[in-house]
Amino acid sequence: MQQTESIRARGCLRGLACGDALGRPVEFKSASQIEHKHETVTEMLANGSHGQPAGTITDDTELATCIAESLVANDGFDPDDVASRFVDWLDTDPFDVGLMTRDAISKLREGMDPDEAGRAVWESRPEGSNAGNGSVMRCAPYAIAFRHDEIQLERVSRRSSAITHADPRCQWGCVVLNRTIAGLIRGDDHALRASQDAPDELLGALQRVNDVLYDTQDPDLLENDLATSGYVVDTLQTAFYYGLGAETAEDAIIHAVNRGGDTDTVGAIAGAVAGARGDTGPLPDRWLSVIDEGPRIDSLADSLLDLDPAP
Template sequence: MVSTDAAEGILLGLACGDALGRPVEFKSAEQITSQHGEVTEMLADGSHGKPAGTVTDDTEMALCIARSLVEIECFDGQDIADRFLEWFESDPFDIGLMTADALREYSRGTDWRSVGQEVWQHRAEGSNAGNGSVMRCAPYAIAFADEPETLQRVSKQSSAITHYDPRCRYGCVILNATIAGYLRGEEDPLADALAKVDGDTPNELVETLRLVPDLIDETDLETSGYVVHTLQTALYDAMTADSAEEAIVSAVNRGGDTDTIGAVAGAVAGARFGKEALPDRWLEPLEYREDLSLLARTLASTDIDASV
């Protein structure tokens, strides 16, 4: 049985990282320091001009996944794609380019199993392996924490709806296996996750993540939207911090793709430290806070069908 405190920590940590990073998204570390010193509080306005505690596509797409798992009680890729499309058609203020392209293609009738591949095949290297699927995938780690083979399968299938590149699909596998490892109390869940991925995993992804946390200089971490950079930086901050708050603050203040790196770091730190480690001053204004808590508790206590 997954701890409800840890499960809530994952989804609320993801949303806290997302909301803390949203106002400074696209700014450099130097710009953040110049304007804010260090971002430690939920800020209003900023990059998207929204109230304090507002989340972005990272959390909203994770909510689509969590709601589908809870309501359908199994992984249903078409239902998740339908929820993504409904969200897309609500005109969200923040959405990644590959996600938008894939959902437009899906709206034209392309099957959910192949839509991401269709988009990926027309993308040049450098614009085909973004972090738009790793940012949202954490609900699967709660639902299938004790079903590693199912977790790997659904992580890849769900990523491929919008992000088919192997670095994205296996990035979701490694991230979710790491989160699930924390839920199971493993001592070194990232190392265990890397040991379990098969030979199809891109070498660049595996070798980059093998450097975390002890074999890389913190100053070499990068903060772009490239999935390999996002995972390395977010995992580093989540694994080296002494608290969930420290992990998220460190990730956000690095600049760059602050909402997504913050969200991924927050999900991992939430699994590691639990909901109780997240500051009340962040949770109080957090958008969807009650929904996230309820969904996390339900995912942790419901037997989601792993055979579908």
Template sequence: MDSNRVLGVLLGLSCGDALGRPVEFESAEQIKAEHGRLDQMIGYGTWNQPAGTTTDDTEQALCIARSLVEQGEFDPTDVADRFVAWYDSGPFDIGGMTRRSLTRLSRGSTWEEAGQEVWEASSEGMNAGNGSVMRCPPLAIPYADDWGALVEVSRQSSQITHADPRCTWGCAVLNLTIAGLLDDADAPLEEALDYVDSDAPDELTDALAPISRGESIDSLETSGYVVHSLQTALHDALYEETLEDAIVTSVNRGGDTDTIGAIAGAVAGARFGVAQLPDHWLSAIDEVDELHSLSEQLISIV
């Protein structure tokens, strides 16, 4: 397995997260008026944090990666415990479904129950956010060569907080796409969709199928809805010409910039490798050294 691409997954995710964090919730027009084309790590803005600060996207991905390394496999109970400990640390950014699920976990629900209970209590439009797809890419590394297991662990990792099938299967499709890229697949998204076939919700697969075929999309949405986030991030990650362009393009679309940037960064990182990330981005991110170490250890699990 190419260590350059593996590291690209983890650092691409964190760079997309950090670049998008200060303009989260702004429109494309607002970003353009304030920054032109945002391609530098800037401070403050949304969440009022220093340049290079990552959010819950990277922090939860780290929880999964650390657990994989320490347990030697995906252990959903251990990951859930790490999520709760992270939540108890008082993060400045956390999604609504994640917060409600982790609250239930802290009160005694099991990982199988917490996300399911929150999903069943949530109305349509509030029940299929992107909070699990943004953190799941570390799973694609140790399970890259076992697609059956990768689908299972990806869906379980989502179930902890996001039990909607669009979320659980969204994690599976995203990680299969990353695994395909790590294996030099010619059509990674198309192969991922073929693998999940009719098991995944039509709403998800119908939105991603045109991208898998290289068709143009009239409008790409940037909301926190999991289908929108995956459609936009995969479009930019698979069709921009460099890793940097994939992240910059996705972030400058506005909306849920940190998460769409993180997803695009993880996928494009698997496509191009870490060498395409600008040094001035990496030097701004505190987690870079740990992500280097984790990537090496995740490869050793394989």
């Protein structure tokens, strides 16, 4: 079982990094713009959005790595340590950082408590710009570390999200994503594990995914409507549709990225889900070979599996 879980845990973090890096060069482009310039993006591209070399990861993978390293160093969730690592990361002047994430980490740098920083930023934002993707994109390491403790997994997923993204849709989005990934790593069925405590808007979007994937409804009823904005509900709906429904992890990432929009994050989450399934085949070497962080990611996945986090 441990060997199988290792394959799935590595697949999860590899899928996250590959989706992030494949989507980075076309971030903010529409599907039609991507098709016009590239037909279909299937290879790691250089330049493009942010002007980085091929295979370059963004804040999605970098912040997930911060969380993974914190979990390993502390044998569990320490919000103060996670916050400190976020501050150190922002001090490196990353080329890609979301607005809410930057504002919340800036408050952490000023000494605000991790339980307060994200709420302060959230309360300052109007509806429509207060429920971004910045916490769901980075939360997968918790699913590996707490895969056998659903109560703890829910608690740390919500509390970690709230460090930068306190909106209930973001907090519960992390819970649903991590519960689903944890089940996949354990080898359970491929169900999308929503929580009835989640906001109705999130539950409704995820129910549509379940209806199409598992109740034999026409996929065109959903696929034509999938959005890839920076809104957490849109992102999770699209990422789950491809991450759970594609035959291979490679296909999941390619389909997600080529829809345009927030391509690195939608690709990263779809890749994390598909990579954790265990039945989607290995990610292509032509992708993994150009991602410099690959060995580090594999080592962190193995270390997360070995944790016995304290309550």
